[in-house]
Amino acid sequence: MAKAAKIEFVCTDCGKNYTRWRGQCECGAWNTLAEMKIPANSKASGKKSAAVAGYAGFSGGGSKKIDEIESLEAEKRPTTIGELDRVLSGGVTTGSVNIISGDPGAGKTTLLSALVAHMSQDTASLYCTAEESLSQFKNRVQRLKLEYNSDNLYLLSETSVEAIIEELETNQIKFAVIDSIQAVVTENANGTPGSPSQVKSAAQALTQYCKQNNVTMFLIAHVNKNNEIAGPQTLVHIVDALLHIDTNDGQVRTLRANKNRFGDIDTVGIFKMTERGMISVDNPSEIFLSGSTTSSPGSAITCIRKGNRNLLLEIQCLTTEIESEFPQRVCVGLNMNRVKMLTGILRKHTKTKIFHDTFFNIVGGLKIDESETCIDLALVTALLSSLNDFVVPRTTCIMGELSLNGDVRPIDSGVPRVKEAAQHGFEQIIIPHRNYHKSMETAGAKIIPVKTIHQLLEIIQ
Template sequence: MAKNKTAFVCNECGQDFPRWQGQCSACQEWNTISEVRIAAVKSSSTSVAGYAGSVGGGSKKLAEVEEFEAQKRLTGIGELDRVLCGGLTTGSVNIISGDPGAGKTTLLSDLIARMSQVMPSLYCTAEESLSQFKNRVNRLKLNYNEDNLYLMAETNVEAIIAELEAKQIKFAVIDSIQAVVSDLANGSPGSPSQVKSSAQALTQYCKQNNVTMFLVAHVNKNNETAGPQTLIHIVDCLTHIECNDGQIRTLRANKNRFGDVDTVGIFKMTERGMISVDNPSEIFLSGSSTESPGAAITCIRKGNRNLLLEIQCLTTETEGEFPQRVCVGLNMNRIKMLTGVLRKHTRTKIFHDTYFNLVGGLKIDESETCIDLALVTALLSSLNDFVVPRTTCIMGELSLNGDVRPIDSGVPRVKEAVQHGFTEIYIPHRNYHKSMENLGAKIHPIKTVHELLELIN
């Protein structure tokens, strides 16, 4: 029988050391290094063909390697299939993370109910009772196959793997990887050594038995996946749910071995669970049939997806000594900079309380500068009391010298706006392309903020 080896691992950051020491030199924490047993692993050539981790057989020439096409299965959840680039990859191990209350368990409850219709499925909950899970299934009115859906409340990885083998499970959810422990590692649940060992054992079983699995992962205070960085390297796909103000949820793949990572899925949290939003532009546009000052529509880019978004602005006379600047979903520093550009280059006096809002509760990153012209237009529209037609879409970045800078993916954004019925589109001059002439909309290429003011007034 092979003798188990030992290693010394920091319980905070997961750094390995050849011997015990009082302070971790990586994270500077004291008394966090503990001895970990490493089970001896026998070399084996048994694995799923084509997957990383296949061993044995020696080296091969590229022409001798057998081609392997990953098999994908549609889940029936449109936005999830979009993020996974065509559905679940058979035999893959995936992580889904997010803040508490983001909807991880809600989404996976719907997913496992759908998967139970076609294959034996197991939901292992290590953080709640089975009755709580059943209450959720009944509340969401999920349609599942009673003969194929199994529930398990267990924290031991070896016991989970034994149940997977006994029931011949083909799809499984572990909720969560920070709550389970392995007999081959020391430390409390959630420690780097336990998370790493548990993930490795589950991944190895999935690869050898062609089981598709989702692991729920916690996040730290920086909204990043908690645990050692090794966890991210072990799995095939890493997805994250972002919570916006209100009911909107954004699902993004930060790693995907079987597809790209630029795709974004939009969900809406409702009483019936996480609902896929097939046309998110309808949510981010107010849908109002009346035209009023202080509104402008632009087109942003989430991953490889173009979304139409309405920006609203309200200016009122200030009642205090200093004007207020309030924004929801926008970067305040960016707004201060744009108001400074207006004062400098257009002589606009803004001695008003100013309020900005995004329809639909979406949050815009500071790097999304294509909304600059729409922000300026909405502000001037409310300040000077003129209406921007709802068939007008405005996009472009504004520089400090008043010039309009180009944006990325100009042609796809224009096509998205045309598909939603916009007849006048303002874009940076350097984004103009001849292919836009036959789209059926009037394109206004602009170079400076002065040209924009002349066209919209």
């Protein structure tokens, strides 16, 4: 007689298991324990079952000395999607299970539709959609004009994990996409689709199958209002890689790996959403510069760092006479508190009076993180340029952090940023004095180190 299923309570925040319900988890969260049913092993024999042998599959044989274990390099397969390959450190790892998340409309389905179409050209591939019809998916493939192998590309509309695994086994699928993990259910857990028990058990079952059969899989995951993956935190621990798509105000999408067992997590991929789908941007600096051939006041160019990539972007500022009693401060893509602080520094140390409506914008629709302080000097330059009606040459790149006492503080990765600006033809590069290094002079541009905001004003005005 089969044993009854075991009941556990899992914290939806940290994933810790308990044998009985309690009000507060050890992580400090209240009322986050959800009931989860775990099927008991029906066989009581001493032989271990591969189904319960862990995510990586059953190996057997007991422990081994490290010198007895064969070292195998992870096999990477390029996807021809340049920015995705960059984020995954060279391509998709064979046999890996990956999650891709993002806001609704970020481009998760669009990106993976192109990926599964490419993989089908020489690999049996499956796209399982639990949220839309098969005709909708086919219409998307035709609209995006994707190239695929009709003999290898399988489409499935299914919500049962057991049925999905059976389909993978029947057609000997080696690459699969599940859209989405919150929409599928398994018989081994109770609860509705998307509940912590269902999400965790479904991910466990799919990952075990992939590891035991060398199947590469991508799971699409929903996000909550805090832009975090919906469901238990253990979902992140189960998979090999966690990719997230950030949506900017415009068409720009940034792809970042928050976890990657087969590569680094410092690389950021830049995409542009078009009518032909998610297009890789091999030279992101081109879309973050206005491309204007005429010089005008209120513009300054700087270099920021996204992961391990250096991006040139243009900061624009417009100042106009106030139309009300209080001047406006409008920022698109910038942190408002940072702008207020910089205007305060200008008033204190340069006696600049800003009785104007002030509007700031980042060309290309990119959002600048609050921690990216290297844009301070460029932002101040753009403001003064618009306020005093002078032009900053488009061959000048400005980078540096501004402190409250008016000093210019150093920035991280100064040499790579300078080299990036020099490669794009900038003739004059203004940097913090403490970032200056002789190796920068070989870049072919004139390097101007500054110590204070007063030195910056002498150069730009």
